[in-house]
Amino acid sequence: MSDAMNTAEINPTENLFNPVSLWEKSSEVLKDKLDPSIYSTWIEPLNFNVVDNSNSSENSDDAKTTFELVASSKFGRDQIKKNYAEMITSALIEVIGNDKFDLNFNFSNTPQILTQKFHKPIHHTQSNLQNSKVINIRTSADERLNKFAIQSNLNPNYIFSNFVVGPCNLFAFTISQKVSEEMGTLYNPLFLYGGVGLGKTHLASAIGNVALKKGKRGLFTSAEHFLNELVVALRDRKTDKFREKYRSVDFLIIDDVQFLCKKDFAQEEVFHTFNHLYQNNKQIVITSDRIPQELVGLEDRLKTRFACGLSVDLQKPDLETRIAILMEKAEVEKISLPQEVAQYLAQQIDSNVRELEGALNRLKAMSSVNNAPITMDLAINSLGQILCYRPKAATVLSIQEASAQYFKVSIQDILGKRRTSNIALARQVAMYLCRNLTPKSFPDIGSSFGDRDHSTVIHACKTIEAKISADNGFAADVNRIKTLLSNE
Ligand code: ADP
Ligand code: MG
Numbered sequence: 001m002s003d004a005m006n007t008a009e010i011n012p013t014e015n016l017f018n019p020v021s022l023w024e025k026s027s028e029v030l031k032d033k034l035d036p037s038i039y040s041t042w043i044e045p046l047n048f049n050v051v052d053n054s055n056s057s058e059n060s061d062d063a064k065t066t067f068e069l070v071a072s073s074k075f076g077r078d079q080i081k082k083n084y085a086e087m088i089t090s091a092l093i094e095v096i097g098n099d100k101f102d103l104n105f106n107f108s109n110t111p112q113i114l115t116q117k118f119h120k121p122i123h124h125t126q127s128n129l130q131n132s133k134v135i136n137i138r139t140s141a142d143e144r145l146n147k148f149a150i151q152s153n154l155n156p157n158y159i160f161s162n163f164v165v166g167p168c169n170l171f172a173f174t175i176s177q178k179v180s181e182e183m184g185t186l187y188n189p190l191f192l193y194g195g196v197g198l199g200k201t202h203l204a205s206a207i208g209n210v211a212l213k214k215g216k217r218g219l220f221t222s223a224e225h226f227l228n229e230l231v232v233a234l235r236d237r238k239t240d241k242f243r244e245k246y247r248s249v250d251f252l253i254i255d256d257v258q259f260l261c262k263k264d265f266a267q268e269e270v271f272h273t274f275n276h277l278y279q280n281n282k283q284i285v286i287t288s289d290r291i292p293q294e295l296v297g298l299e300d301r302l303k304t305r306f307a308c309g310l311s312v313d314l315q316k317p318d319l320e321t322r323i324a325i326l327m328e329k330a331e332v333e334k335i336s337l338p339q340e341v342a343q344y345l346a347q348q349i350d351s352n353v354r355e356l357e358g359a360l361n362r363l364k365a366m367s368s369v370n371n372a373p374i375t376m377d378l379a380i381n382s383l384g385q386i387l388c389y390r391p392k393a394a395t396v397l398s399i400q401e402a403s404a405q406y407f408k409v410s411i412q413d414i415l416g417k418r419r420t421s422n423i424a425l426a427r428q429v430a431m432y433l434c435r436n437l438t439p440k441s442f443p444d445i446g447s448s449f450g451d452r453d454h455s456t457v458i459h460a461c462k463t464i465e466a467k468i469s470a471d472n473g474f475a476a477d478v479n480r481i482k483t484l485l486s487n488e
Contacts, residue, residue: 009341041199042080045147132285152208159206162472169199199314207285211250254286319346323346325356326346335360340376344383345363394438404430431464
C-alpha cells in the first residue's frame with residue numbers, strides 16, 4: 001500500500017497512467033476547447049481504458065501504451081473518431097507529455113440493457129444478453145428483397161439495418177432481432193408497446209422482413225385493417241376465406257392493437273386466430289400504445305394471451321440517439337446536414353422520431369425551395385414555425401384545472417373525497433383525460449388524484465368512455481375541455 005503511494009509520489013508519469021486521473025485531466029483540456037453541449041453529448045459519456053498489453057510480444061522499451069475510448073453506440077464511436085480524434089489525441093499528449101501511445105475507439109451498448117424496463121418472464125433473457133457482448137446492429141440491406149413481400153403487406157423499408165439503436169430501444173431492438181431469428185419458439189407473442197412515433201411499427205415490420213427473407217410466409221396487418229377486412233368478409237359471407245388467410249401463416253403481426261378495444265366481434269376473431277397460430281408455434285408480434293393489462297375495453301382472455309410471451313417497451317430517444325437518427329436519415333436521403341444543425345434539431349424536438357423526421361423533411365424542403373444549403377439560420381427559421389404550431393402537452397395539473405373550471409368545481413374538490421355528482425364527474429373526466437392525453441399509468445394517475453387506487457382510475461375511464469359513446473352532448477363537453485387545454 002505505502003509502496004504504491006510512494007511510487008505515485010516519486011514518479012508522476014506513472015500516476016498519469018492511472019486511467020481515471022489521466023482521462024479526467026484530458027477531459028478538462030477538451031472541455032476548455034469545446035462547446036459545452038458538444039462536450040456533454042460526445043465526450044462526457046465516453047469510457048476510458050488503458051488496454052493491457054502485458055501479453056504482447058513487443059516488450060521493448062519503446063513499446064507503446066494503448067488507450068481505448070468506448071462510446072455507447074456505434075454511431076457515437078464513428079462520430080467521435082471522425083470529428084474529435086485529433087483533438088482528443090492532442091489533449092492526451094498535452095497531459096502525458098509525449099505521444100508514445102495508440103488510441104483506439106470502440107463501442108459497447110451492452111451495459112445499457114440493464115437500464116431498460118421490461119415486463120414478464122425475462123430473467124434468463126437478460127443474462128443471455130449480458131453474455132452476448134457484441135450485438136450485431138447492422139444486418140444485410142437485402143432484407144428488403146423477397147418474393148412474399150407484396151402479399152405480406154409489410155413495408156420493405158422498415159428493416160433492422162436502418163433502425164438507430166440507443167438506450168431507449170436497445171432492448172426492444174435486440175429482442176426483435178432474436179425473435180426474427182427464432183420464430184415461434186423464443187418469445188411468443190412478442191408485445192411491443194410505447195408512445196406514438198417511437199418505432200413500434202418499424203421494429204415489428206423488421207422482424208417480418210427478416211422472416212420473409214428466410215422464406216417464411218406471413219402477414220402484417222393493422223388492427224384497424226383486420227377489423228375492416230372482417231366486416232367485409234362477414235358481409236360477403238366469406239369468413240372461411242378470411243380465417244384461412246390469417247390462420248395459414250408462419251407469422252402474424254398485428255399493429256396498434258389498442259384499436260380493437262370495445263370492438264367485441266373483432267376481438268373474438270383475433271382470439272381464435274391467436275389460439276390457432278399459438279398452438280401451432282407460429283410467431284405472433286403485437287404492437288400497442290400501452291401494456292396489455294391497461295387496454296381498457298379488451299377482453300381479459302385476450303389480455304392474458306397478449307401478456308403471456310414477452311412485453312417490451314420503447315421509450316423516448318435521448319439526445320444522442322436523436323442526433324444519430326437525424327444523421328442516419330440525412331445520409332439515406334443524401335441531405336447534407338451539418339452536425340451542429342442535427343444537434344440543434346435534436347435538442348428542440350424531444351418528443352418522438354416521427355416529429356424529428358418531419359422537421360428534417362421540412363428543412364430539406366426549405367433548403368431546396370430557397371436553393372440554399374442547410375445552415376443553422378435556416379434551421380432556426382424553419383423550426384421556429386413548427387414549434388409555434390405545436391399543441392402544448394397536457395399535464396395532470398393542467399387537466400385537473402381545465403376540468404375543474406369546466407364543471408365549476410375546485411381543484412380541492414377534484415382531489416378530495418366528496419362525491420356529489422358534479423364533483424365526481426369532473427374527477428372522472430379529469431382521470432379519463434389524463435389517461436388519454438398524458439403517458440401516465442393508472443397507478444400514477446391514481447396517486448395524483450388524492451392517492452386513489454388504480455382500480456378507481458380504470459373504473460373512471462370505463463365510465464367516461466361509456467358515457468361518451470352513449471351521449472353526444474357529453475362527448476362534446478369532453479371535447480370542449482380538450483380545447484380549453486390546447487388553448488392554454
Ligand atoms: P410507432 O409505430 O411507434 O408509432 P414508427 O415505427 O411508425 O412508430 O416510427 C415512426 C417513424 O420514425 C418511422 O418512419 C420510423 O422509420 C422512424 N423511426 C422510429 N424509430 C427509429 C429509429 N430508432 N431509427 C430510425 N428510424 C426510426
Ligand atoms: Mg405504428
